[in-house]
Amino acid sequence: MAERLSWVPSNIDTGLPSAARLYDYLLGGGHNFAADRALAEKFLVAQPNARTIARLNRAFLRRAVLHLVDAGVRQFLDLGSGIPTVGNVHEIAQKAAPESRVVYVDYEDVAVAHSRMILEHDDQSAVLQEDMTDPHAVLAGVRKTGLIDFSEPVGVLTVGVFHFVPPERDPAGVVAVYRDAVVPGSYLALSQFTADLQPEEMAGIVAVMKNSANPMFPRGHAEIAALFEGFDLVEPGVVPLPLWRPEDGAVDEDADRAGIFAGVGRKT
Template identity: 75%
Template sequence: MAEQAGRIPEGVDTGRPSAARLYDYLLGGGHNFAADRALAERFLRAQPNARTIARLNRAFLRRAVLFMVDNGIRQFLDLGSGIPTVGNVHEIARRADPRARVVYVDFEEVAVAHSRLILEDDPQAEIVQEDMTRPEEVLAATRETGLLDFSEPVGVLAVGVFHFVPPEADPRAVVAAYRDAVPGGSHLAFSQFTGDLQPAEMAGIVEVMKKSQNPMFPRTRAEIEGLFAGFDLVEPGVVPLPLWRPEGQNTDDPDRAGIYAAVGRKI
């Protein structure tokens, strides 16, 4: 499904593939172009289960947001949000509570342009163009929106994005900066690709993405657990996507999930 004619944001280079639009394509969304689909097909050759993994990751996002709403969260900071379509945070949260507010964060111009188009008539959601690995700048821009109150618990979302953060960016320090900016009772939802599950396929994905503007860096379960310093991991801890608080009968194979997921509550 391609972006509808007349709805392409001004200035977007449709010939340069984007990780945000690749993900949108894998989810069956409509905000993608030929270059994104070509990259996605190479991705699928490396990991034939990629569409299922994308679906499972989006389902985890939904369950995590609803879990946070059930625990009193009404405002969300979505880091590396990509394009807020196909089951986005503000729609999920508002079905549970119409008062929910969301600030999306992404540094890619294409993701921001598409997001502004989608959110242009929404007073309770906004996107800021910042690099999530620079928390001070992200937090300053978020405060400028006036949408989030940092004296109240915040749901911080880093779902399917930290595999784009290289080790030299010090991911533990990045997460710690967001943790320190929010009060007790705030939550962190996190998911990312790992080489622990289907290592050969993960190696293939890494090779494919090396040639893109979004190289990938999978992490082990232990490395992901380390990112939750200062948070209490809620049950069941760091697990493959389909094992995080599944709804109903779970028929997805966790060994083929490709991604670990977890939610923590700030102590």
Template identity: 70%
Template sequence: MELANWVPAGSDTGLPSAARLYDYLLGGGHNFAADRALAEELLVVEPNARAIARHNRSFLRRAVLYMIDQGVQQFLDLGSGIPTVGNVHEVARRAAPETRVVYVDFEDIAVAHSRRILAADPLAAIVQEDLTEPTAVLDAASRTGLLDLAEPVGLLAVSVLHFVSSTADAAGALGVYRDAVASGSHLALSHATADLQPVEMAGIVEVMKRSANPVFPRSHAEVHGFFLGFDVVDPGVVPVPRWRPERAADDDPASAGLFAGVGHKG
């Protein structure tokens, strides 16, 4: 796997990336020795890291299915990362086979692998852009022919905005996406926070400083603020396993590490 043909020439596989750490925590195989080593350090400071990753992936699935139930037939997945099992197009197609998906990421390896697995899929594509440049993202996504801004869009910002520093104005970028999409669109978002486990999150922040993607956790109020212009649906912005669980959660929601929510544009 270290020399797999999905790795672009010249890629720095010695610098861990958040996407590949996430893939490793979920049990995927698209990661390298440096990613695995840093992930093991992450598990020392946050022993629940694998459970948090699974909770986040489960939230993505529930949010996508909820949006499909609300009539959404196309998705824009911002910061999609390595396409591990349970991707948006896999989840969506089981419920609505004609669903269109445009993935967005700027990391070379994530983009290269996405292009490889999506090559034969006419209803899904990846564009290499920075989510904090929404005009460029929307232009590139529209050029794929899979995103129609006149129809409701499912915007996904799942476990990605905590890699955007405060100086990059994530809220401003989301505002551009919000204004561009049609009424009936939705935003699903999950975000790291120190509100639930401050000690563990401080450890995660320190570990991730040695990766390509430092973490910037935000408070509940700050995460809720990302939904400006959207009507947040029940149960609101909550610990990630508490967003419309399919069964009663047995674990302590304080150990979730992430807040999550879904908003609707009226």
């Protein structure tokens, strides 16, 4: 029998797994269902390091947001934000700079419902239910919130989601619309799975996700770097997750097992 909990929107098919809830499970969250956990276990067979990768990706998000805050950014657009867990963008940014404003964007019903619940009393943050690959609709919705002033720098975040964008949706074109909507001094933080680091494991992940609602499309280093066209990459460039500005200056993980490249760029 499909699960039905008080926080689950009535229109949700809990028997259909989603990538957002799979990621929630890998991070140790509680907003996932049996179908998500079953898919996640197959994911873990293909990539035994998946829980560590999920944690490293979340840690990159934190470091990227703090870097942007240090650079003076006070407004953030989090694309494909997923199910909120510990260390949400608004928590990180507002702790460092209380005036920070955040708009989350996701199309997954549970992610949006839970985000709305968390943000109910936060007038500096909002969530939109939109598909990030329709940037014009997203930007129109963002403008309606009144939270983002596009005449000031914006931190655009797309962390751990672009591997779900198929080639036919023109990933570079999608990024370009967001890039053109923000002023110089804005930033793009992006991470996505690659086959460059662990090709066999990545092939297994692609096979697991192929028939799910969220098939995956890993990209090579050059393809990921090309998504930053129009941005100047912040040092150290596009690198495996744990190598992007580790907080203590030391990396205790095997970078080649990170599975994901990450980078941050500044629009000039």
